[in-house]
Amino acid sequence: MNAPSLALVVVVVALVAVGVYLLLERSLTRVIIGLVLTGNGVNLLLLVAGGKAGGPPLTGQTPPEDMSDPLPQAMVLTAIVITLGMTAFLLAMAYRSWQLTGHDEVQDDLEDRRVARRAALDRAAYEDVDAGTEPESLDEAAAEVHDETGDVGGRS
């Protein structure tokens, strides 16, 4: 009876899907774009929750049964402002990360690094020691074992 537009639903699905894909990336910039897209998708979902669009909800101007629901619109406005603020903060963080490390990739957490070090230690045990490979530090080995970003070295 009060069905929302199907087009909006499709847009919500598309935005959230693309957003989640980008969220899984390592680069903070892409994560931010992913969060913005997902955020907009969810905001749109909130709008869809209000039901069919109607006239402006002012008594005297629109008959009550033709009014659109003003409450979700007020909530969406709040949510948009919040998303904007958070995006600004995240961008500042990405910039600071770039200032400090020269890239904006989300780095491993300490526990991951430690697990990777153990894995590197284990690998050394069954590798051929006489193969003539350059002896590398444990941290470099850990980075090689774990890092998904591809470029080994050059990071702290």
Add this chain to the structure above:
Amino acid sequence: MTPQLGWLVPLPVVLPLFAAGLALALWRRGRAQGVISVVALSLALGASVTLLVAADSGPVVAELGDWAAPVGINLVADRVSTLMLTVSFAVTLAVLVYSLAQGVEDDNAETPVAIFHPTYLVLTAGVADAFLTGDLFNLFVAFEVLLAASYVLITLGGTGERIRAGTVYVVVSLLSSLLFLAAIAVVYAATGTLNLAQLALRLPELDPGLRLVLQVMLLLAFGIKAAIFPLSAWLPDSYPTAPAPVTAVFAGLLTKVGVYAIIRTQTLLFPGGQLDDVLMVLALATMLVGILGAVAQNDIKRLVSFTLVSHIGFMLFGISLSSEAGLGAAIFYVTHHITVQTALFLVVGLVERRGGSTSLDELGGLAKAAPVLAVLFFVPAMNLAGVPPFSGFMGKVGLLEAGVADGRPLALVLVVGGVLTSLLTLYALVKAWNKAFWQPVPENLRPVRLPRRMVGSTAVLVSFGVIIAVLAGPLYGYTERAAVLLRDRGQYVLSVLPDGQRGEGHSADTTRDPSAQAASTPRDVTGEGVTP
């Protein structure tokens, strides 16, 4: 009913927010900022204590802007929320004094006052709003307020390590907020309201499958914030890098806000305990995985962070029993845990200051070098582990008793798991004690005098934890009455919507929705809260 106290209810939110603005305006005057913060938090604490006493005789409701309840936003101060409010303001005040002393000592290198004070006040306002609100969307806003403040606090100073840890924290928190917002959208689409009391009336009319989806979505969003096991990986990595007072207040309050939101929604919106078995399994996993993580740590800050995750499991255990005894014990445990965990993080901050490191390998001999510090560590550590004279013991006994009384096999497994977790907590903390406080004093230990006010505020918080044990009788009675109120949803609904339709504020009656007229009256709900 004490309607004349309604004006007090918004104060714990308004006072810190107002003070935050004032502190920001006076950013050049550090001393004035300190005075403003202390005064604002003290006044808010006073208001909370008054509400705590008033709420024992019935929930105090404030309708903001005098708009009637389901349309307007309302704040509800009942037993649980005022208890949380009082404990959290007491803790934030102690941490504020600690950080002021640290700021004076370090010349504000760790906690730059111009940013620190306004943000800290906004954080407390957000926490207070989350405890008080009677509206789901307002709860979301409260979460955003406290999270936005926490983002700034966790990256304070913008060093490499904090940016690294902060990135994970911010992205995970934002994701949980998006989940929460999506849940709100679906709840609104399904019921046409976000007022908690009205939701309590309308949700039972929904299709059980849809209701389960809503319950799971909300649990997921709050589970990330409360750091329940599969969703807890962000916590032990991000908390330890922040300055000591910030970590302390995060550990004490932010996860508990998530636990409180779970308690509120599970009891008020989704009674009947459909997901109790799932919650029990999650509680067990949180307790065991958390504490095993703590045992493996060699850094005292990370060790304490892991115990925090582990002990969230105890609270979830109490919630998942969905009995008055379990819920009462869980609320008591939250109260105990807020104070003891905050105190422990403050002490760890002092340990780092005195010993020059947080690595257990480099620390040593502190019991001889700083005997007062040793006492300050020993008391909350034993309290957390649940050694008898302290409040942790009473909270755990309450939970175990409730678990045995429940009698289901899974509950009994949880009882065993809880005892095991307590023992492992004791093991982890004794290990930390042995390595940091016994052992020979390292040669390079520099003689650092600990600032008296930092030690003093920590001591106050530690003794606050002990006082909880002394006052455990009345307090436990209060939490049990709070649990009874939580399970009796009719009283909450009646105090918000006296006639089952609208609150007591003034707004033109524009609801012409016939389904709203046909909605069940609160009398129907009264009996439903009690499951056989």
